[in-house]
Amino acid sequence: MSAPTLSPNPSRDAVRRTVSRFARPHAAALLGAVALGVLASLATAVFPVVVGRVTDALLAGDRDAVLALGLVGVGLAVAQTVLATLSRARLARAGEHLVRDVRDEVAHGLATTPLRFLDAHPSGELLQRSTAEVAELSGFVRESLTELLVRASTVVLFVVVLAAQSWELTAVLLVVFAPPALLVTARFRSRAADRFGAEAQAEADVAAGVAETIRVRALLRTAPAATRARTAARDAQRDAAAVTAQMRTAALSRWVNAMSLVEGLTLVVLIVAGAWLAGLDRVSVGVVVTFVLASVTLFSSTSDLVALVGPVEETLTGVARVGELLEATGRRTPMPAPAPVPVPAQAARGPVTCPAVELTGVTFGYGDEPVLTGVDLRLERGARCGIAGPSGAGKSTLAALLAGLRTPASGTVRCAGSDPAALGPAERAARVAFVPQEVVLGSGTLADELRLVLPGADGATLREAFARLGVGRWLDGLPEGLDTPLGEGSTLTAGERQLVGLARVALRDSEVLVLDEATSDVDPATAELLERAIDSLTAGRTVVVVAHREATLARLGEVHDLTGGRLVRRAR
Template sequence: MLPVARGTTLRAYVRTLARRHAGGFAAVIALHTVATVAGLVGPWVLGTLVESLAAGTAGGRIATAIGWYLAALAVQAVFIGLSRLRGGVLGEEVLADLREDFLVRSVALPTGVLERAGTGDLVSRGTTDIDRLSKSVREAVPELAVAIVSVVLVLGALVLTSPLLAATALIGLPLLLASSRWYFRRAPQSYRAESAGYAAVNTVLAETVDAGRTVEALRLGDERVRLTDRKIREWVDWERYTLWLRSVWFPTVDATYTLAVLGTLLFGGLFLLSGRIDAGQLTAGVLYAQALVHPVDLILRWYDELQIGQASLARLVGVREVSDPETDGTLRPDGRRVEAEEVRFGYREGADVLHGISLDVAPGSRVALVGPSGAGKSTLGRLLAGIYAPGRGRVTLGGAELARMPAERVRAEVALVNQEHHVFVGTLRDNLRLARPTADDTELRDALAAVDATDWADALPEGLDTEVGSGGTALTPAQAQQLALARLVLADPHTLVLDEATSLLDPRAARHLERSLARVLDGRTVIAIAHRLHTAHDADVIAVVERGRITEYGAHPELVAAGGAYAALWRSWRDEG
């Protein structure tokens, strides 16, 4: 799976978010400070009134006390409402930043990293972890800050009222600290394991659905069900463990609150009988001790919520740690020659699928990779496009190693177009401008014409302004493929790797499209992977890939005359045609 952020990375990112939203946090704390101070007026007024009643000097103070008490409640209610409103807005702003940062970083991830990690983990981070984090960001962070301010102010008021009562209010603190230490030593890693377990369930389900036909064809249904059940059991086990942690900790925390209030009443009564405090101080002290319960409870419960949020945040921020330590941001190619030197590559350690491949692709030439299915053609194409890094050997562009170049630089130089095409939600114009945001309508239409897509594009209800993708006008697989090729024309890279780029078109349409593209791609380096051998017939040079090795290399006439593997493929294809 993708990495989970280390503590240093996580703290640095949290500091960055705090700096971005410092004004919002300050506003929330200031508003609630006013509300808390107003809330402290009530116990003080009641304590003063009780003392006056005990001394028989209340007189007309009762009406005044009630007035002050109600005024303080009104001020407290107004400022609590304002602080919660500002806290909610702050939470949405922070959450928007988190989503945007995650999306920007995810889009910039190397394609090879995503292919190795699988889609399930990334999707789980962008959905489940964002959902889990939303409660922490919207409510936990602002309310935790508010609760800390409340505890400080209430303790200060309690100390001013009576230092003795302040000490008795903290009688349950040792039990609170011991139980919290026990809980928080176990909770963070447990919540992370729980999140990872849920991501593993998502990954298994996504892979099974994506490869549904293969699962059925190979009769792997029972095996996939057993794997899914095992992953679900592992996830549920962690869910139960974290629930057990909470079931032990929460009652213990509640007991400390009861101890605080009872201790204040018991010892406060003794202090009153001994004359160390008066009745007004005891009344105010008990009320202040009771007032401590709510903010302390908020701190502990929201801190627990933050453990879940921290685990999700670490997974979101973890994508920022995806990097290649050998990447050199200053590396630039000197020329357009693509070379592979003794390249070996495997998807698993010790199981290479490419064995010592060397290839020299001259600038502007057309190379066709042919061979039986499973021979390693697509894997070699991804290596030449800079998506995978070789296990051994080098793949260079203009003398610079593709594996050491930043992904943005590689994509500016080399483009890969395969059979997987996506139509994004939006207009046809928006879909095309993904490749070149500054393109005008004339350039967009020229790109469509280059891939023979003008007829169906003009036939759309609103032309370039037609909404396509999910919820809009549905494009056929062949039209989606032409759209991807039109983006390629707009992107205008100098080196192209085409992996069955016209496979969804019928042979006659594919042949016509390839001839049209030939004019557009003239002068560019093209590495084409195809089963339709007319592509190989038109190439400058053909590389036959068998069992992860290049077994034949040369022009079409030479290989046909040699009577080897390519000649057999050519005869078979001609006979089928």
């Protein structure tokens, strides 16, 4: 089965689906914030009318009316400030909850999607969509969404209020100002989707290139000069493409500056028309003042709206890309409840008569490159099997298939009587435990990491897991013991992280244990600790160990060499 492929510039159809899906749980809060914003805009729209009435009252010498209208104006100003502040606060809160849901869904989708999908896309591309573009959405919600709401409602309400004052001046305003304003906006939007999409893809390509360079930095240091030059040229080409895409987006934004000329021309025409109508007693001087004052605010709001087209288009592009990622990773159901209790292993194991591990005619490849071309393996319960072979032969791929992390192109994989890839996470963990070559630890403490496997376990239970592995003294030697911090800045070596990975397995009664190069690239002292821990951990279990070290292979009952995509049992 081929993995879904992400498009560099996905259709905007995903925007509607994504927004609808994530906005629905927060609809009440969002609508409440919108209502407050509309009321704030209404107060802003009515204020110039009050100023116009004050002007007429002054010309008529009506001091009482001036005082009363002045108090009304102050009340409107205060109301506008309070309502706008409440709207911004509530919209930001609801928006951040929405973004949190998006971020959680993206993280869960990437954590549970088949590895074939991850293999099909550069890590930088996935990183760009799952972090940078979600962060852009968060920034838009905090900084631009409220402005968009307030400015849009202000423009609409101003037109309605002004039409109630004078339809002639409103017609002048709309005829002179609206067509060029709409032309500028349409011109901007007609090219915005492609250009902002191209910019986002160019930035993702740069991120992918940086991630690739970091991953192979050790090889580049010893690579021939020609290889380093090709790599540098490829990086420079990506950087140049990103700069070009950014410059094209910046050039598009120049259309926004044309609004200033349109505004100035409209204001001049409006003043002339107002003076002529006032001379004919068709409108009062106060109405003309209302239109002039309102027009300044209207122009400002319209300019802000046009200026927001850029951030809106950029956000829509990001939402389309994030939405496509969500759909490709297959998230359709609600997030599961946190910290589920694992299914007891004995309840999950298959019939005692079935083999612990059975692979029949298994094939697998990456794209058009075959890796496994018909692997057969049968291990009875309690067997201890080693998988050897040169680098790139497919040993880690075979281990991932046994752990249920990958699905074969053809053939069958059975661990404890079931296909591990078809099981749920808890049941799969009860049947087969997997320790990869590079153990990844989360943030928090060592105890927090182990409690992800056994929620609620006390310190004594966690220390006992290390003691059963024969590495209790290593744990006692850590200055902070179970409170040792993990994650970024952790002082644990690669081998010590492997010990933590083995301790996680010790807390579960998985029937089959798969170890992928657990003792590679570690110092001799740590390797000895790992060998001791593996011997303790594998007692009574069926074990498959991927290893290069002959000392590790010598401890196992049987060894199979993976060559040419097939397993060949080694004579002992």
